[in-house]
Amino acid sequence: MSTPESRQRIAVGSERPPRALTPDYPFITDLLYRASDLAAVALSGVIALRYALPDAEQSPMHGMVILLGLLLTDLIFGRWGLYKSWRGRSLFEQVGRLTAAWTLVPACLIIAGFALSVNDSIARPWMAAWWVTGWVMMVAIRSAATVALRAVRAKGLNHKRVAIVGAG
Numbered sequence: 001m002s003t004p005e006s007r008q009r010i011a012v013g014s015e016r017p018p019r020a021l022t023p024d025y026p027f028i029t030d031l032l033y034r035a036s037d038l039a040a041v042a043l044s045g046v047i048a049l050r051y052a053l054p055d056a057e058q059s060p061m062h063g064m065v066i067l068l069g070l071l072l073t074d075l076i077f078g079r080w081g082l083y084k085s086w087r088g089r090s091l092f093e094q095v096g097r098l099t100a101a102w103t104l105v106p107a108c109l110i111i112a113g114f115a116l117s118v119n120d121s122i123a124r125p126w127m128a129a130w131w132v133t134g135w136v137m138m139v140a141i142r143s144a145a146t147v148a149l150r151a152v153r154a155k156g157l158n159h160k161r162v163a164i165v166g167a168g
Helices: 004-013 026-052 060-079 091-116 124-154
Strands: none
Touching: 026 060, 026 124, 060 091, 060 124, 091 124
8 A cells, every 4th residue: 555655755765867868868869979970071071162272173073072971971980880879988089980980981982083083073182171171070079079978977967877787
């Protein structure tokens, strides 16, 4: 038989701090990382195009390269584990993996350009500026996200609960 006191004890004993971006919803952080990466790739491509090349050297092929870069970024970053949980690992490890994966994107684009004989219409200074600008933007975004998530966890939110079973 349930008494008001027992219900009150259960309610008091089961209080938890509010949860933000909980482990129950990892797709939210995955989606935010993917969206921010793709936005950084597109924006950095446009910025590099605007500032690295005079208008006379810009071609429609650069827009196609940016679109292919978006597709490759989503595919490669997902395969390289950049959208999994980085809880408990260093930011330097994440930046290292990001650097390797982001370097692979223009490498694939250059190889595809050679195969299709269209590398002459793609400006190398633009490609280099795009890589640097995109890398800086993605590292800044991930650094800010890491700092924000650490601050949230320091306040007692967004913790994972684990149970260790057995005596080992």
